Amino acid sequence: xxxxxxxxxxxxxxxxxxxxxxxxxxxxxxxxxxxxxxxxxxxxxxxxxxxxxxxxxxxxxxxxxxxxxxxxxxxxxxxxxxxxxxxxxxx
Amino acid sequence: xxxxxxxxxxxxxxxxxxxxxxxxxxxxxxxxxxxxxxxxxxxxxxxxxxxxxxxxxxxxxxxxxxxxxxxxxxxxxxxxxxxxxxxxxxxxxxxxxxxxxxxxxxxxxxxxxxxxxxxxxxxxxxxxxxxxxxxxxxxxxxxxxxxxxxxxxxxxxxxxxxxxxxxxxxxxxxxxxxxxxxxxxxxxxxxxxxxxxxxxxxxxxxxxxxxxxxxxxxxxxxxxxxxxxxxxxx
Numbered sequence: 607x608x609x610x611x612x613x614x615x616x617x618x619x620x621x622x623x624x625x626x627x628x629x630x631x632x633x634x635x636x637x638x639x640x641x642x643x644x645x646x647x648x649x650x651x652x653x654x655x656x657x658x659x660x661x662x663x664x665x666x667x668x669x670x671x672x673x674x675x676x677x678x679x680x681x682x683x684x685x686x687x688x689x690x691x692x693x694x695x696x697x
Numbered sequence: 698x699x700x701x702x703x704x705x706x707x708x709x710x711x712x713x714x715x716x717x718x719x720x721x722x723x724x725x726x727x728x729x730x731x732x733x734x735x736x737x738x739x740x741x742x743x744x745x746x747x748x749x750x751x752x753x754x755x756x757x758x759x760x761x762x763x764x765x766x767x768x769x770x771x772x773x774x775x776x777x778x779x780x781x782x783x784x785x786x787x788x789x790x791x792x793x794x795x796x797x798x799x800x801x802x803x804x805x806x807x808x809x810x811x812x813x814x815x816x817x818x819x820x821x822x823x824x825x826x827x828x829x830x831x832x833x834x835x836x837x838x839x840x841x842x843x844x845x846x847x848x849x850x851x852x853x854x855x856x857x858x859x860x861x862x863x864x865x866x867x868x869x870x871x872x873x874x875x876x877x878x879x880x881x882x883x884x885x886x887x888x889x890x891x892x893x894x895x896x897x898x899x900x901x902x903x904x905x906x907x908x909x910x911x912x913x914x915x916x917x918x919x920x921x922x923x924x925x926x927x928x929x930x931x
Contacts, residue, residue, distance in 0.1 A: 608805050608840070608900035608907055609930035610781065615911040616803075616918060616926050617787040625928040630726075630770035637779060639786030649723070649763050651861040653929055654878070657869035663878045667927075671795040671887070674925055680788035690763055691756070 607631065610638030617641045624674045626653045626666060635683055642677045644670045646686045659693035711735045716832060722862040723762070726769030738765045781904065793924060800883075801892035801923035802847075805900025805930045806866060806873035807858030810849055815841035815898075828859035832901060835859050840902035842914055847891045851877055860901035861931045873931050892921040900930055 613623045624642040627635050628650050635643035646653055646666060655662030669686050676682075713719040715728035727735050738761070745757045772779070791798075807828075809815055817823055817838060818831075828835065845854070854870045856863050866873045874897060883891050896918070918926070 607781075607930065608898075608902060608904065609928050611904065611908055611911060612803060612805075612914070613928050614783075614787055615915050616928075617789050619915045619919065620789050621801075621918070621923060621926050622789045622791050623926045623928050625930065627930060629767045631930065632767075633770075633772055637782035639783040641786060641788050647763070649759075649766060651723070651863070651931055652865050652872045653931065654872050654875050657865045657872055660871075660878065663871050663875055664881070667875060667878055667882060668887075670927060674791055675795055677788075678790075680786040690759065692759060 607634045607638060610634065610640060613640055614638070622674060624670045624677075626670055628653050629685075632683070636681070639681050641680050641682070642673050643683045644673050644686055645683060646690075647688070648690045652690070656691060656693040659691065662688070662691065662693070707732050707736065716829070720829060722829070722860070723766070726766055730765075730769055734768075791925065795888055795925065796886065797889050798924035799890040799892060799922060800879065800888045801895065801918065801921050801926045802874075802876075802879065803896040803918070803926060803928055804874050805858075806856060806897055807863070807899035807931075808845060808854050808856050808866075808870065808874045808897040809843035810845055811853045811855050813843065814855070815843050817841060817899075823857060825857050825859075825863055828857050828899070830859075832859040835899065835901050837903050839906045840898045840910060842896055842898045842910070842917075845874075845876070845895045845897060847876065847880070847893060847895050849876065858899040858901060858931065860899070873929060875929070879927075892923045894921060 609625060613625055617623045625640050626644050626646060628648050629645050630650055632645045654666050666686060673684050711727040714721045715725035742758060742761055745761055749755050749758060814821060851870055856866045871877050879891055882888055
């Protein structure tokens, strides 16, 4: 999985990384020993949430920033607690 | 029956959703499941649709599809570790709070700025349909990293990636490239600064050629003087 190689290279170069991944890829986060992974219970292609769901998108960003601040070692995998929800664009 | 064999097998049907005659990137995982698993999933989905006729609530359908997708991508419990799995990994501790940090972003979503097409295979104006049809070529090709100024208007973003259903990202780029959301976080002081440039490439690419590109990419990323990097794969 491309992000694993990219993340390792950036982290090794001295920049902390955190990755937002849908649950379908959770096993890859563990196999690739990604430094910090936030697992979201969203369908593939919608890691931040549904189109137009700005609230959820902000919640995911907040969670990944919290993960960046709290992780103390490689391979920290945290699950975002909320389930996916669709959101009409005009809502 | 259209173009399909009159006595098409169920196996042929489920595999046709993975870059076949019925390609559907949301359900290409059918290819890796058994006939019985896909049949059970479809039966359950239709049953839930029967409920939705009355309730109007499609969430149970979405949840069933989500669960099947997560299961479809999970390895068998006794599967050997895949190539590119690691026992150890790097870890760089944070030096300062996120609110005092400069934040970068790199996604494998295949975004680029209108007028700055990375031109895979040297070809201009490749469509999403082209990218899907040529997925095997992409998987052998050198990855092209697009630079996206972090003040790019969302309406100027384009997306192309033969590996996932981009419809959601077309409706709202923030689902795979949360540029507006990061700008909003920065505007209210949640982060000190955003990188002047974000990055994206289609993750469906040659892994070996990607690794060869990485030293140059990392050097370019360091020019952004970021404190942390947000990564979004699709």
